[in-house]
Amino acid sequence: MRQPALYSRSARAAAVAAPEAVDTVPQKTAASPLRTTGLGQRLAQAGTSPRVMWACMALLGMLLLASVLLRGPGGARELTQKDIDAAVLRTLTTQNLPSAAARAAEKIRPSVVRVMSFTKNKKGEDVEQGVGTGVVIVDKGVILTNLHVVQSAQTLRLVFADGSASAASVIGAQPENDLAVLQAHTIPDDLSAATLRSTTDLLPGDPVVAVGFPFGIGPSTSAGVISGLGRSFRSPEGEQEIGNLIQFDAAANPGNSGGPLVTMDGEVVGIVTGILNPTNHRTFVGIGFAVPIESAASAAGLPPF
Incomplete structure (x- = not known):
């Protein structure tokens, strides 16, 4: 069954809305399987990487099996929680964990679409006039x-x-x-819609990732930070000025237009719309702009956050 657009509340907004949640977290006891140690921090950095989590699960399974086998009439000692922590931490330190940007790109990539536009030549044949990017916001094919x-x-x-x-x-x-x-005319059975996130708590310096098809190459990923908010931009060839934009420094070039700007959680906060270049080369010099997702979602008639 097709699902409506997905929305996510940011971590900062959730913390402001429910400050009392801090007091309701139960205290960890000695029996807790993971304490707030270097091990816990390594697991948090692992994020949702299937490779790392499966490796940890396999290691824990082997350790538990070894613990059972070691129990016997000879009185061999049982594995302790400290032994398990040390073994898992050793596995994590030898794994190449994906970066936060890589995890964000992996999450959004199934929702990123290449958009190609065509015109007819004198013979009535389709001629490609440009390549851009789109992002699926409703899994019935709305982009x-x-x-x-x-x-x-x-x-x-x-x-x-x-x-x-x-x-x-x-x-x-x-x-x-x-x-x-x-609206796509033919929809893949497993089409995945992106999760949209409010921009209300974004701050300059927050890391972001842009995914798209610069110069038709892709999907390509670039990472950077939000450089500013509430910016205005007028394209060199256009007369219209667009306001209330997100400024970012993740590399973007012709072909990235229409692609998602996402947080490290892989949630869309903007639609890439332009780059600033004082020359006619139309290449990236470090300043890109994105339309906040609130405006973009309203274009599709979606409800507010």
């Missing part, structure tokens, strides 16, 4: 991208993360924020 990616196109083609392709139609637009909403 957000930039209006300038699809504007003036006669036909649109999408390529999903699983490699399947589909034609698409523009079903909505928000020109003042350079946003367009697409």
Whole structure:
């Protein structure tokens, strides 16, 4: 069954909304399987990496089996919690753990879409006029991208993360924020929608990841931080100025337009819409802009956070 758009409350917002939660956490006892030690910190850094978690589970299984086998009439000592902690910590320190940016990119990648626009030549044949990026926000095939990616196109083609392709139609637009909403004609069975997150508690310096198809290459991932909020931007070829933008320094280039800007949790906070370059080269010099997801979601008629 198709699901509606997913929303996530940020960790900061949740903490402000429920401060009393701090007092309700039970105290850890000596019997707790993981104490707040170097081991706990290593596990937290492991995040949700399946590789690391399966390795830990296998190691724990072997340790428990060894503990059972060691019990016998000879009086061999049983494995202690300290033995288990040390063994798991040894495994974690020898594993190459994925970075936070890599985990964020892995989470959002199934929802990232290549968007190709075509026009007809004199012979009536489709000619590609540009490549951009989109992000699935509802798993029935509703996709957000930039209006300038699809504007003036006669036909649109999408390529999903699983490699399947589909034609698409523009079903909505928000020109003042350079946003367009697409509907895929053919929907993969396992299409995954991104989780959208409010921007209300974003701060300059917060790490972010941009995923897209710069110059048609991708999906490509770049990482950086939020450089500022409430910015304004006017594209060199456009007359319209867009305000209330997120400024970021994760590398973006032509083709990234319409792609998601995500937190380290892999949750979308913005739609990449432009880069600032004082020359005509249209390459990244360290300043990119994204439309906050609140504006982008409203373009698709989705409810507020």
